Amino acid sequence: MRITRLTARHFRNLLPLELLIDAQTLLFVGGNGQGKTNLLEALYVSATGRSFRHSSPKELLAFGSAQATLSATVQKREVRHDVEVVITPHHKSVMVDSRHLRLASKLLELVNVVAFFPDDLRVVKGAPEERRRLLDRAVANYRPDFVTAAMAYAKVLKSRNVLLKERRADRTLLRVYDEQLVSYASVIHACRLDGLAALAPLATEAFADIMPDAGPLVVGLDSGVPQHEGEAFAEALRRGLNENLVRDLARGTTSLGPHRADLEMLMGGQDARIFASQGQQRAVVLALKLAEVRALTAKLAGPPVLLLDDISSELDARHTEMLFAAISKVGSQVWVSTTGAAPLPVLGAVARYDVAQGRVTRGA
Numbered sequence: 001m002r003i004t005r006l007t008a009r010h011f012r013n014l015l016p017l018e019l020l021i022d023a024q025t026l027l028f029v030g031g032n033g034q035g036k037t038n039l040l041e042a043l044y045v046s047a048t049g050r051s052f053r054h055s056s057p058k059e060l061l062a063f064g065s066a067q068a069t070l071s072a073t074v075q076k077r078e079v080r081h082d083v084e085v086v087i088t089p090h091h092k093s094v095m096v097d098s099r100h101l102r103l104a105s106k107l108l109e110l111v112n113v114v115a116f117f118p119d120d121l122r123v124v125k126g127a128p129e130e131r132r133r134l135l136d137r138a139v140a141n142y143r144p145d146f147v148t149a150a151m152a153y154a155k156v157l158k159s160r161n162v163l164l165k166e167r168r169a170d171r172t173l174l175r176v177y178d179e180q181l182v183s184y185a186s187v188i189h190a191c192r193l194d195g196l197a198a199l200a201p202l203a204t205e206a207f208a209d210i211m212p213d214a215g216p217l218v219v220g221l222d223s224g225v226p227q228h229e230g231e232a233f234a235e236a237l238r239r240g241l242n243e244n245l246v247r248d249l250a251r252g253t254t255s256l257g258p259h260r261a262d263l264e265m266l267m268g269g270q271d272a273r274i275f276a277s278q279g280q281q282r283a284v285v286l287a288l289k290l291a292e293v294r295a296l297t298a299k300l301a302g303p304p305v306l307l308l309d310d311i312s313s314e315l316d317a318r319h320t321e322m323l324f325a326a327i328s329k330v331g332s333q334v335w336v337s338t339t340g341a342a343p344l345p346v347l348g349a350v351a352r353y354d355v356a357q358g359r360v361t362r363g364a
Helices: 036-048 104-109 118-122 128-140 144-164 171-210 233-243 245-251 278-300 317-330
Strands: 002-009 017-020 025-029 068-076 079-088 091-096 099-101 113-116 217-222 262-267 305-308 334-338 350-356 359-362
Touching: 002 036, 025 036, 036 068, 036 079, 036 104, 036 113, 036 305, 036 334, 091 104, 104 144, 113 128, 113 278, 118 128, 118 278, 128 144, 128 171, 128 262, 128 278, 144 171, 144 245, 171 217, 171 233, 171 278, 171 317, 217 278, 233 245, 262 278, 278 317
Parallel strands: 025 334, 025 350, 113 305, 305 334
Antiparallel strands: 002 017, 002 068, 068 079, 079 091, 091 099, 217 262, 350 359
């Protein structure tokens, strides 16, 4: 899979641009705050319909603009597709080959992107939400049903929490919401288990290559729903929602479900979330990202596009070299942003672009 063209108009601080791409590796070089991350975000929004920063549509617009437009040409298995995303202050619309896409999640059936951002390196000791997001990004790339279920679950959860805050909550309506949550949550949980089954052994293998003396890395899933022995996930969630109703009403929030799930990471038998050093944290996240690339390459019968944001400032030379060595083996197209402070071990045909004050120009 390759991106052969990217255009952006009125997106963040970027000046109008059109990139015609003929290289396997694209290197975007510039100082901090010049627009490098915004450019990678433009491609990410074109590929997924959403921002990795969880920004609202209004935040994606250039100052004073009422509308932004992104478009990309994707080459996948010798077939070309054109994607266009139009962003207004309260809405994003997506078209593929001049046809409106009702669900942006359907883009994931066409474009697959793995992204490595600086915030990822804080995943291990960060909040559970960050670890869930890491797994969910990987799953979403090949399970569009996961994205649909997750979006629906979030809407029902919000409605249930609003109802819980009412002085006299409608118990009948709560039961309706509970059944909807159980239905969507079951899809989310099954997709996460499927994704983890592919990722976990590959992450263990990658971690052993990176830090062989730190002990095996074992990754598991805390579903966010306590289950009795032999109890199915749906049954456990339904029971839990009922048993916790009084507490949920008192707190005005739903206390269990996949929105409470967490990744468990054992490193040499110890909880990496507690005991991992800074270097070990980097190794864990790097192992998970390399596992994601390999798992997706196998599932999609071809490598995803990789986005690596400000990689030179977040990974030391050794881990950077390992990352690029692994990338070269799967053959992904790679988009890299860097300050240029340190050389990157990129291989193959490289196109350099300079980024300054939102202007992107082809370098020598």
